[in-house]
Amino acid sequence: MSLWKDFSSGIIKENPVLRLMIGLCPTIATTTSAINALGMSAATAFVLIGSNLLVSIVRKIVPDEIRIPIFILIIASLVTVTDYVMYAFMPALHKSLGVFIPLIVANCIILGRSEAFAYKNPVLNSVLDGVGMSIGFTLSLTTIGIIREILGSGSVFGISFINSSFMATAMVLTPGAFMTVGFVMALLNRFEKRAQ
Amino acid sequence: MELLGIFFAAVLINNILLIRSVGMCSFFGVTTKIDMAIGMSFAVLFVVTVASAICWFFFRYLLVPFDLVFLKTVVFILVIASLVQLEELYLRKMIPSLYRSMGIYLPLITTNCAVLAVPLFIIDYKYDFIQAIIYSVGVCGGYTLSMVLLAYIRERTAISPIPRWFQGYPIAFVTAALMALAFLGFSGLFGL
Numbered sequence: 001m002s003l004w005k006d007f008s009s010g011i012i013k014e015n016p017v018l019r020l021m022i023g024l025c026p027t028i029a030t031t032t033s034a035i036n037a038l039g040m041s042a043a044t045a046f047v048l049i050g051s052n053l054l055v056s057i058v059r060k061i062v063p064d065e066i067r068i069p070i071f072i073l074i075i076a077s078l079v080t081v082t083d084y085v086m087y088a089f090m091p092a093l094h095k096s097l098g099v100f101i102p103l104i105v106a107n108c109i110i111l112g113r114s115e116a117f118a119y120k121n122p123v124l125n126s127v128l129d130g131v132g133m134s135i136g137f138t139l140s141l142t143t144i145g146i147i148r149e150i151l152g153s154g155s156v157f158g159i160s161f162i163n164s165s166f167m168a169t170a171m172v173l174t175p176g177a178f179m180t181v182g183f184v185m186a187l188l189n190r191f192e193k194r195a196q
Numbered sequence: 197m198e199l200l201g202i203f204f205a206a207v208l209i210n211n212i213l214l215i216r217s218v219g220m221c222s223f224f225g226v227t228t229k230i231d232m233a234i235g236m237s238f239a240v241l242f243v244v245t246v247a248s249a250i251c252w253f254f255f256r257y258l259l260v261p262f263d264l265v266f267l268k269t270v271v272f273i274l275v276i277a278s279l280v281q282l283e284e285l286y287l288r289k290m291i292p293s294l295y296r297s298m299g300i301y302l303p304l305i306t307t308n309c310a311v312l313a314v315p316l317f318i319i320d321y322k323y324d325f326i327q328a329i330i331y332s333v334g335v336c337g338g339y340t341l342s343m344v345l346l347a348y349i350r351e352r353t354a355i356s357p358i359p360r361w362f363q364g365y366p367i368a369f370v371t372a373a374l375m376a377l378a379f380l381g382f383s384g385l386f387g388l
Contacts, residue, residue: 021224021225021365022221023221024220024221024223024224025217025219025220025221027220028217028220029216029217029218068306069274069277072273072277072306073270073274076269076270076273076274077270080266080267080270084266099316099320102268102269102312102316103218103309103312105273105312106273106307106308106309106311106312107307107309108221111306111307170377170380173376173380174214174215174216174217174380175373175376175380176373177217177373178369178370178372178373178376179369179370179373181369182362182365182366182367182368182369182370182372182373183366183370185365185369186359186361186362186366187361189360189361189362189366190361193360
């Protein structure tokens with residue numbers, strides 16, 4: 001039962017982006033299209049699940065005073081692996097995500113979950129927490145990516161259905177990202193108030 | 197002249213928060229009060245400038261000669277984390293008054309992506325040392341500018357009659373969207 005709770009809390013109730021307000025940089029910067037958003041979510045999910053697993057394995061032998069540098073080392077190594085794997089197998093995606101792949105290191109979700117969850121919980125719970133958080137992250141990023149791609153370039157997952165010259169270019173730039181996140185949050189607030 | 201161009205491009209045209217969209221957590225997390233926004237900006241100014249200088253030296257004289265460029269993420273984040281620790285120790289010992297007003301922001305800086313992004317951008321642009329320093333000061337100028345602007349507007353929207361669902365973070369995001377639209381107008385300034 002507690003396993004299910006650890007898994008499901010990250011999806012809606014403690015959604016990292018729309019509820020806890022962490023990990024906002026990739027949300028704003030890499031949701032220019034649905035494909036980019038999915039790619040970023042996949043990279044973050046790999047690092048998050050991997051770091052939760054490793055931190056949880058070494059949690060008993062790590063001295064309390066130097067735990068943060070050790071977490072950062074684990075995360076940075078995983079990010080370097082992700083960076084080079086994407087560079088080798090998905091060069092186009094790697095190019096469009098650019099500097100935001102190394103910046104996964106500084107993503108507050110990952111260090112936050114290591115510190116708040118994986119350092120205190122057994123391996124299975126930590127992995128499930130990582131999977132749940134990743135699903136929540138992927139859901140919100142992909143939703144925002146789809147909205148921005150439709151309004152900004154008239155396509156979904158690269159399949160164009162409206163000529164992009166009729167669409168609002170600002171939606172694929174930063175202002176569109178802020179606007180979309182603001183409205184999605186407001187909508188979520190609205191449905192939550194109605195449900196109560 | 198070229199240095200001036202780099203500086204203003206970093207402050208206005210490629211504003212780190214509103215155009216490059218790096219460092220978002222602090223942008224929305226600590227702009228509820230103006231004092232907090234200013235405190236965070238000064239903490240970032242120090243760490244970013246020193247971190248980019250040290251990272252530049254590490255990259256040019258350690259990572260490139262020994263062909264270890266793939267370690268740059270690991271090395272940079274370790275430099276930043278230890279720098280933040282040192283700054284905290286120094287401030288606590290030497291300037292306790294500043295430590296009391298700035299101390300709570302220091303641990304936040306390690307996970308502020310802006311601090312890691314600036315050394316990475318500097319490598320991307322292949323800047324030399326002077327250009328790197330000017331660029332990082334410019335980035336911090338742009339950071340302070342947008343933090344203070346958003347903090348002023350949020351202090352105002354906190355007491356305004358806005359729709360119930362937009363209260364809190366959603367209205368802050370919409371405000372940031374309008375600010376970013378205005379900053380897009382700077383693109384093309386000085387022919388950059």
